[in-house]
Amino acid sequence: MKINTYIFLFFILLLCGCSSPPGTWGWYVINPNTQSGLTNIKFLIGGFSSTIQLSIIAAFMSIILGLIVALPGMSNNIFLRTISRIYVEFIRAIPLLPMLFWVFYGLPVVLKSMGININIDAFWGAILTLAISDSAFTAEIYRAGIQSIQKGQTEAAQTVGLNYYQTMRYVILPQALRRILPPLANQFIYIVKMSAFASVIGMQELTRRANEIVVTEYRPLEIYTLLIFEYLILVLIISQVVRWLERKMGSDESKG
Amino acid sequence: MVSLSPAININNLNKWFGEFKVLKDINLTVQEGEKVVICGPSGSGKSTLVRCINRLEMHQSGTINVRGTELTNDPKSIAEIRSDVGMVFQQFNLFPHLSVIQNLTLGPINALGLSEKEAKERAFLLLERVKIPEQANKRPSQLSGGQQQRVAIARSLCMEPKIMLFDEPTSALDPEMISEVLDVIIDLANDGMTMVVVTHEMGFARKAADRMIFMDEGKIVEIGTPNEFFETPKTDRCRIFLKQILQH
Numbered sequence: 001m002k003i004n005t006y007i008f009l010f011f012i013l014l015l016c017g018c019s020s021p022p023g024t025w026g027w028y029v030i031n032p033n034t035q036s037g038l039t040n041i042k043f044l045i046g047g048f049s050s051t052i053q054l055s056i057i058a059a060f061m062s063i064i065l066g067l068i069v070a071l072p073g074m075s076n077n078i079f080l081r082t083i084s085r086i087y088v089e090f091i092r093a094i095p096l097l098p099m100l101f102w103v104f105y106g107l108p109v110v111l112k113s114m115g116i117n118i119n120i121d122a123f124w125g126a127i128l129t130l131a132i133s134d135s136a137f138t139a140e141i142y143r144a145g146i147q148s149i150q151k152g153q154t155e156a157a158q159t160v161g162l163n164y165y166q167t168m169r170y171v172i173l174p175q176a177l178r179r180i181l182p183p184l185a186n187q188f189i190y191i192v193k194m195s196a197f198a199s200v201i202g203m204q205e206l207t208r209r210a211n212e213i214v215v216t217e218y219r220p221l222e223i224y225t226l227l228i229f230e231y232l233i234l235v236l237i238i239s240q241v242v243r244w245l246e247r248k249m250g251s252d253e254s255k256g
Numbered sequence: 257m258v259s260l261s262p263a264i265n266i267n268n269l270n271k272w273f274g275e276f277k278v279l280k281d282i283n284l285t286v287q288e289g290e291k292v293v294i295c296g297p298s299g300s301g302k303s304t305l306v307r308c309i310n311r312l313e314m315h316q317s318g319t320i321n322v323r324g325t326e327l328t329n330d331p332k333s334i335a336e337i338r339s340d341v342g343m344v345f346q347q348f349n350l351f352p353h354l355s356v357i358q359n360l361t362l363g364p365i366n367a368l369g370l371s372e373k374e375a376k377e378r379a380f381l382l383l384e385r386v387k388i389p390e391q392a393n394k395r396p397s398q399l400s401g402g403q404q405q406r407v408a409i410a411r412s413l414c415m416e417p418k419i420m421l422f423d424e425p426t427s428a429l430d431p432e433m434i435s436e437v438l439d440v441i442i443d444l445a446n447d448g449m450t451m452v453v454v455t456h457e458m459g460f461a462r463k464a465a466d467r468m469i470f471m472d473e474g475k476i477v478e479i480g481t482p483n484e485f486f487e488t489p490k491t492d493r494c495r496i497f498l499k500q501i502l503q504h
């Protein structure tokens with residue numbers, strides 16, 4: 001029903017365009033029946049692959065980084081706990097755009113001064129920024145999920161001789177996963193949306209391509225409308241998957 | 257079998273939770289093969305004392321020695337002691353995401369390095385011992401409380417411990433299931449297992465205990481044979497406690 005509402009809105013907008021006097025609306029820029037319109041659409045839609053690649057790789061890195069940050073945050077060692085806490089608070093406080101500039105323009109300078117000559121291109125700069133920025137949130141998701149598992153589980157694992165790694169691997173994480181997975185998947189939606197910032201460092205993803213066509217065609221309303229629907233489609237697909245996942249987890253839980 | 261060092265030797269043990277002193281100058285020696293039953297009012301520190309023995313709680317002063325190994329912060333000493341000491345909890349603490357048989361084999365495979373086949377063979381023998389071999393492939397949540405606690409006992413025994421700790425193993429059970437669990441524990445006692453049991457099941461204590469311990473406000477107030485303990489308690493506190501508990 002939600003999807004239908006969006007599609008309905010989309011057609012209302014299109015109808016507005018067709019029925020209004022010439023000059024107000026210019027859907028011709030993305031009219032697939034004309035040669036130039038088709039070229040434009042192909043160019044705009046071509047951004048999907050970059051946006052999706054960026055989001056998936058960044059999400060994957062964030063999932064790993066988040067766990068690496070979360071585990072010391074729950075240790076008995078106050079030093080490890082503090083480091084984890086500082087990381088989360090610090091990273092969470094930085095807006096994405098400044099962090100992106102810092103990673104893209106600043107980090108290579110820092111690396112160079114340390115004798116490491118690595119060129120960070122727009123693709124990896126964006127991924128790194130998205131992953132680091134998101135990892136503070138995934139770390140909190142892990143923490144909440146792991147702490148929701150009763151202390152007795154860890155104790156029982158210890159009394160049958162399991163070490164820390166084995167306890168996490170075989171006892172805690174498998175149980176925490178059903179609490180962790182749905183919010184983690186939700187977090188993926190944020191990454192997809194935040195990936196739009198990669199446009200400012202020249203990454204040819206959805207937003208960047210829309211900007212480029214706007215500059216040449218000067219039809220911002222139509223092109224940005226299409227852009228919004230492009231993200232909408234992506235996010236709707238992901239949230240369907242999330243919902244399916246939640247249902248599956250829920251039914252597993254009731255089975256015990 | 258005569259061993260030079262006692263199974264458990266606790267000396268001047270003190271423990272605080274923050275400002276609150278939970279255990280006060282505890283001295284206790286448990287010989288190999290001995291069965292000790294601990295009782296006392298709620299909050300008297302029974303669980304804490306038992307949990308100190310395998311480092312689920314850390315003590316701040318005094319010494320704990322298990323079969324000749326002193327319990328220190330050294331992970332080796334902790335691992336060594338845990339490999340000798342099994343524990344059964346009031347809330348069972350089975351792993352809900354694993355089947356019964358997986359609950360039993362997890363420790364042997366990962367901590368003892370047994371092959372899956374060896375671990376399963378051992379697990380089935382113990383499931384037979386606690387009289388539920390037919391439940392091997394079920395999840396814990398599909399079993400009754402009494403069955404779950406018997407699985408928990410079998411899981412512990414799979415590690416071939418020399419000492420078993422029980423913290424109120426029947427307190428979370430419906431009355432009709434208590435005896436099936438106690439029978440398993442008595443069977444184990446008859447086999448010569450060294451045991452420390454926190455329980456208020458006085459019938460069980462009379463049958464199985466070599467020694468009774470009464471704790472109150474973090475101290476061992478009374479210690480003696482079941483006969484002395486039940487017939488001629490020395491302190492008023494113990495007498496009142498026994499009267500309350502035996503009324504039920």
Ligand SMILES: Nc1ncnc2c1ncn2[C@@H]1O[C@H](COP(=O)(O)OP(=O)(O)OP(=O)(O)O)[C@@H](O)[C@H]1O
Pocket residue numbers: 273278296297298299300301302303304305
């Ligand atoms: N982790 C903890 N932090 C702070 N205080 C605690 C903690 N665990 C136990 N206590 C306190 O220590 C005291 C002793 O607790 P303990 O669980 O050992 O008592 P118990 O004799 O086993 O009681 P019960 O019969 O209710 O199980 C209680 O007052 C309890 O509130």
Ligand SMILES: [Mg+2]
Pocket residue numbers: 302303304423424
């Ligand atoms: Mg207790």
